[in-house]
Amino acid sequence: MKLLCLLCLLCMFVICSAQTPLTVHWPDLSQLEPDVRDQIKSQQDILISTVKDTQSTKAKLSAAYGAMGEIYHAYSLTAPARECYLNANTLDPKDFRWIYLLAKLDQLDGRVDDAIRRYRIFTSLRPELVAAFVNLGNIYLELDRLEDARSNYTTALQKDPNSPAARYGLGQVALSQRNYAEAVEHFEKALALAPDANRIHYALAMAYRGLRNEEKTKLHLAQQGPVGVRVADPLMDRLVQLVEGARVHLIRGKLALEAKRYEEAANEFRKAIEARPYSVPAHVNLGAALTQLGDLKGAAEEFSKAVAIDPNNANAHYNLAVLLANEKQHQQAIVHLQAVSTINPNDLGARFFLAQQLLYAKRPDEALKLAQSLYSTTRALQHGALVGSALAELGRCGEAAEWQRKLIARAVEERNNELEAKLKTELQRYESCRP
Amino acid sequence: MHSVLQLSAFLAIAVSILAPIYVPQTSLPNFEEVAVKTGLNFHHYNGMNGKFFLPEIMGAGAALFDYDNDGDLDVFLVQGAAFEPVSNPPAGGRLFRNDLEVGTNGSRKLRFTDVTEKSRILANRYGMGAAVGDINNDGWPDLYLTNLGSNQMYLNKGDGTFDDVTKNTATDDPRWSTAASFVDYDRDGWLDLMIVNYAEFSFTNSPNCYAPTSARDYCTPRVFRAPGNRLLHNRRDGTFEDVTVAAGVDKEFGHGLGVVTADFDDDGWIDIYVANDGDPNQLWMNQKNGTFKNEALLAGAAVNRDGKTEAGMGVDAGDFDGSGTDDIFVTHLMEETNTLFTNVGAAVFEDRTREAGLGMPGRRLTGFGTLFFDYDNDGWLDLLVVNGAVQLLPELIRKGDPFPLGQPNQLFHNTGNGRFVEIVEQAGPSFQLLEVSRGAAFGDVDNDGDTDVLVTNNNGPVRLLLNQLGSRNHWLGLRITGKSSRDMLGAQVDVVVRKNQVLRRRVRTDGSYLSANDPRVLVGLGNATQVEAVRVRWPDGSVAELKAPPIDRYTTIKQ
Numbered sequence: 001m002k003l004l005c006l007l008c009l010l011c012m013f014v015i016c017s018a019q020t021p022l023t024v025h026w027p028d029l030s031q032l033e034p035d036v037r038d039q040i041k042s043q044q045d046i047l048i049s050t051v052k053d054t055q056s057t058k059a060k061l062s063a064a065y066g067a068m069g070e071i072y073h074a075y076s077l078t079a080p081a082r083e084c085y086l087n088a089n090t091l092d093p094k095d096f097r098w099i100y101l102l103a104k105l106d107q108l109d110g111r112v113d114d115a116i117r118r119y120r121i122f123t124s125l126r127p128e129l130v131a132a133f134v135n136l137g138n139i140y141l142e143l144d145r146l147e148d149a150r151s152n153y154t155t156a157l158q159k160d161p162n163s164p165a166a167r168y169g170l171g172q173v174a175l176s177q178r179n180y181a182e183a184v185e186h187f188e189k190a191l192a193l194a195p196d197a198n199r200i201h202y203a204l205a206m207a208y209r210g211l212r213n214e215e216k217t218k219l220h221l222a223q224q225g226p227v228g229v230r231v232a233d234p235l236m237d238r239l240v241q242l243v244e245g246a247r248v249h250l251i252r253g254k255l256a257l258e259a260k261r262y263e264e265a266a267n268e269f270r271k272a273i274e275a276r277p278y279s280v281p282a283h284v285n286l287g288a289a290l291t292q293l294g295d296l297k298g299a300a301e302e303f304s305k306a307v308a309i310d311p312n313n314a315n316a317h318y319n320l321a322v323l324l325a326n327e328k329q330h331q332q333a334i335v336h337l338q339a340v341s342t343i344n345p346n347d348l349g350a351r352f353f354l355a356q357q358l359l360y361a362k363r364p365d366e367a368l369k370l371a372q373s374l375y376s377t378t379r380a381l382q383h384g385a386l387v388g389s390a391l392a393e394l395g396r397c398g399e400a401a402e403w404q405r406k407l408i409a410r411a412v413e414e415r416n417n418e419l420e421a422k423l424k425t426e427l428q429r430y431e432s433c434r435p
Numbered sequence: 436m437h438s439v440l441q442l443s444a445f446l447a448i449a450v451s452i453l454a455p456i457y458v459p460q461t462s463l464p465n466f467e468e469v470a471v472k473t474g475l476n477f478h479h480y481n482g483m484n485g486k487f488f489l490p491e492i493m494g495a496g497a498a499l500f501d502y503d504n505d506g507d508l509d510v511f512l513v514q515g516a517a518f519e520p521v522s523n524p525p526a527g528g529r530l531f532r533n534d535l536e537v538g539t540n541g542s543r544k545l546r547f548t549d550v551t552e553k554s555r556i557l558a559n560r561y562g563m564g565a566a567v568g569d570i571n572n573d574g575w576p577d578l579y580l581t582n583l584g585s586n587q588m589y590l591n592k593g594d595g596t597f598d599d600v601t602k603n604t605a606t607d608d609p610r611w612s613t614a615a616s617f618v619d620y621d622r623d624g625w626l627d628l629m630i631v632n633y634a635e636f637s638f639t640n641s642p643n644c645y646a647p648t649s650a651r652d653y654c655t656p657r658v659f660r661a662p663g664n665r666l667l668h669n670r671r672d673g674t675f676e677d678v679t680v681a682a683g684v685d686k687e688f689g690h691g692l693g694v695v696t697a698d699f700d701d702d703g704w705i706d707i708y709v710a711n712d713g714d715p716n717q718l719w720m721n722q723k724n725g726t727f728k729n730e731a732l733l734a735g736a737a738v739n740r741d742g743k744t745e746a747g748m749g750v751d752a753g754d755f756d757g758s759g760t761d762d763i764f765v766t767h768l769m770e771e772t773n774t775l776f777t778n779v780g781a782a783v784f785e786d787r788t789r790e791a792g793l794g795m796p797g798r799r800l801t802g803f804g805t806l807f808f809d810y811d812n813d814g815w816l817d818l819l820v821v822n823g824a825v826q827l828l829p830e831l832i833r834k835g836d837p838f839p840l841g842q843p844n845q846l847f848h849n850t851g852n853g854r855f856v857e858i859v860e861q862a863g864p865s866f867q868l869l870e871v872s873r874g875a876a877f878g879d880v881d882n883d884g885d886t887d888v889l890v891t892n893n894n895g896p897v898r899l900l901l902n903q904l905g906s907r908n909h910w911l912g913l914r915i916t917g918k919s920s921r922d923m924l925g926a927q928v929d930v931v932v933r934k935n936q937v938l939r940r941r942v943r944t945d946g947s948y949l950s951a952n953d954p955r956v957l958v959g960l961g962n963a964t965q966v967e968a969v970r971v972r973w974p975d976g977s978v979a980e981l982k983a984p985p986i987d988r989y990t991t992i993k994q
Contacts, residue, residue: 025833026833027829027832027833028829028832028833031648031650031651031832032648032649032650033645033649033650036648036649075647075648075649076646076647076648076829077648077829078829079829079830079833108770109799110795110796110798110799112795141789142772142789142794142795143789143794143795144789144790144792144794172740172741175740176789176790199741199742199743200742201742202738202741202742203740203741203742206735206740206785209733209735209783217733218733221732221733224732224742226743226744228741228742228743245649247645247649248645248647248649250645251645251646251647258657281642281643312639314639314640315640315642343639343640344637344639344640346635346637347635347637347640349635349660377609379677381680413681414678414680414681415681415725415726416680416681419680
């Protein structure tokens with residue numbers, strides 16, 4: 001804490017000596033990953049020495065503050081990033097980068113008037129960057145200033161006729177005005193330009209719903225997903241390149257995983273492992289991404305590495321068990337599921353899975369015991385059905401049939417038609433094996 | 436100030452559009468915080484131990500309910516617990532009796548007394564939320580507590596004490612339950628129970644999670660599997676039956692945090708809306724045969740207008756635009772908006788967040804408890820959102836805040852033209868505090884004809900915000916009860932102020948976040964000095980009308 005204050009005072013001092021009125025409040029770095037902390041500290045050192053250097057020009061000082069701001073911004077330390085950008089902008093008002101990045105922060109913080117003002121300044125300096133017009137359009141759209149939004153999206157489209165983000169924005173303007181036919185036209189074009197952006201399907205479905213076209217509404221709802229429209233944004237993309245450290249790659253990988261961008265996710269997790277080879281979450285998540293990409297062998301390797309590093313990681317055991325079960329390696333799957341049950345006795349899903357695997361592995365005694373315990377806890381019909389299966393597997397077909405009939409009665413009472421049908425099919429099997 | 440009236444059967448008449456009522460603003464604060472002053476001494480304990488367990492930042496809620504049937508709202512506050520043995524554990528959830536004194540000149544003295552021990556409520560588990568409903572139709576409201584782990588059903592014996600009947604009623608859910616709602620979904624005159632569950636969390640399987648700064652932080656619920664919800668049917672014999680599968684509500688999973696019930700398609704059968712954290716929300720439409728179908732996606736209420744799944748926390752339903760249909764409002768994470776789904780009829784929703792002016796103000800804060808309520812009694816439903824982050828805020832870390840999640844709460848005034856305006860300074864000093872607010876229970880605590888708000892803070896003190904503004908306008912207070920004096924949750928109330936001006940409200944205790952609200956219906960009348968009629972559609976579908984009810988007082992309407 002003392003060191004922090006000292007740095008803060010030093011920074012205040014050096015800023016004053018550079019005749020800029022703004023104070024940069026150093027963030028607390030004590031809880032950050034060591035790599036990240038080192039990276040930020042070294043940039044702080046550069047900034048301090050640049051400020052101390054009486055030979056530093058305003059342009060050089062501006063660049064140093066800007067670079068510091070970018071690093072903070074890259075790690076979501078937005079308050080000190082803003083202060084650095086403001087200093088950079090004051091020292092060199094014509095450097096468009098700091099105005100743009102300030103506008104991005106304004107937009108993030110909900111300072112809409114400042115964001116609009118800065119984006120306008122930026123577009124006067126660099127009218128070729130489509131992202132700025134799209135960002136302006138997005139702000140106006142959120143403010144329900146539809147004509148201003150339309151105007152900015154239109155400008156963006158004039159500069160880049162293939163901008164899916166601008167098309168999508170125009171579609172949203174039309175949807176807000178309940179001009180459904182126009183919305184459909186824009187969304188269809190946006191989708192053609194960015195077919196992977198499956199979130200567009202939802203907007204398209206809502207536009208078709210407005211036109212009372214039920215067939216197309218359902219068709220697009222069935223295709224909707226989590227991937228949104230992206231706009232090329234070189235200034236923001238640059239920030240992404242600044243990031244170091246396993247944790248941040250891990251976070252990015254998870255975001256990509258959730259957005260179903262599996263290749264990107266796998267790459268981020270690989271970078272995380274590169275930065276920290278013994279990171280269990282990185283191995284587990286890389287395994288998950290590889291599973292989605294169909295590389296099951298690679299996935300199993302990653303889960304195995306995770307288990308080797310941390311034998312108490314239930315997720316790694318469970319995922320490995322799923323892959324092994326898929327390969328019909330039931331005995332090995334059982335080992336990992338038993339580990340999950342030991343680590344997390346309340347994981348009913350894992351216990352159910354384990355009972356199934358015990359059955360497949362021809363270990364019905366154990367399966368029965370587990371299924372009975374599970375059913376007594378949950379009273380769930382599907383858990384009860386496993387008891388029947390285990391009894392039948394043990395050759396106790398009469399008991400199995402009797403048990404099954406009770407379950408069927410419950411399924412009828414609960415109007416669970418789907419399970420009732422399944423239970424009845426199994427009952428036939430049990431009855432036919434009756435001595 | 437209180438009268439009981441019987442109604443005659445009446446044919447339902449279509450609801451017409453409400454004309455705006457203008458009420459000038461005053462310069463006085465709208466809400467005054469009086470918790471400690473009135474004896475509500477309670478500090479939430481979240482058990483945090485540096486391991487960043489997700490449950491510690493999610494609770495807790497509260498209930499406003501008249502457990503002793505003396506005509507004023509009492510308070511139950513849900514408490515957390517220690518994750519590991521500690522030398523001085525918290526005392527568990529607390530019940531405070533409201534000893535309101537009303538002078539002959541109308542003056543009010545509000546005082547709460549802790550009666551937990553006397554009540555025999557033993558809520559010393561890791562508590563999350565509370566729901567209120569009379570499960571045995573004896574006229575005494577019962578209390579359901581959701582926990583991290585087994586839940587608790589407390590039967591109100593009517594003598595100031597409660598019995599834990601969880602086992603006998605078969606109303607437990609051993610998972611991490613959050614919100615719950617009492618709802619008579621099959622119109623048999625008995626309250627059923629919908630329980631919403633959040634995540635399959637365990638202490639042994641809680642991974643380390645990190646913020647974009649790379650610092651250790653709380654996990655999102657997505658690292659844990661979603662457990663699914665539970666619907667319990669009241670067997671009318673003191674027990675409940677698990678009908679989750681039979682009713683079809685097992686078909687969709689999500690990390691559930693909020694639940695609200697309303698008749699969204701106006702077919703006379705109550706539907707259920709579940710707000711999920713990071714998963715699509717569910718709109719369980721009542722199929723009138725004991726089953727439900729999730730129609731949220733097609734209805735336009737599952738995700739926001741961009742098709743993006745948001746982090747649903749608190750939720751409420753209400754007719755904010757006077758269209759005669761219940762709209763939905765869901766609170767979300769910072770960088771997302773809180774989202775307003777406008778019901779354009781027959782449970783078809785449009786995300787009109789931007790048009791309502793609610794987009795930008797929600798982006799900078801993480802919302803939890805919320806409700807549509809008419810704080811200034813001008814006839815239009817306003818909104819209050821209580822906030823508190825779920826990821827550590829770097830600016831508060833830098834300032835040395837030991838629990839750096841605090842954010843201010845927000846009051847939004849409905850301007851009557853489909854838009855809301857945030858009221859900042861005028862809302863009162865408590866709206867400037869940076870606290871980790873979670874639950875919010877709404878009700879007229881001092882019976883003066885306006886809605887007060889009980890705000891719970893995670894790892895912080897409870898706040899009671901007394902409304903100083905609403906009672907300056909005229910109002911109509913209704914308690915809608917059944918033959919057994921039970922509050923008829925789910926009853927729909929149309930207040931015909933004058934021709935072409937009908938205000939639609941409903942009887943409920945659910946909505947908001949982890950909290951239970953005043954079951955009475957309080958309707959702001961602005962400058963109107965009389966009401967032509969009140970029409971009630973009872974949960975069984977029958978309709979009744981009361982002509983010219985008295986205003987500026989509470990009236991009980993009995994079925």
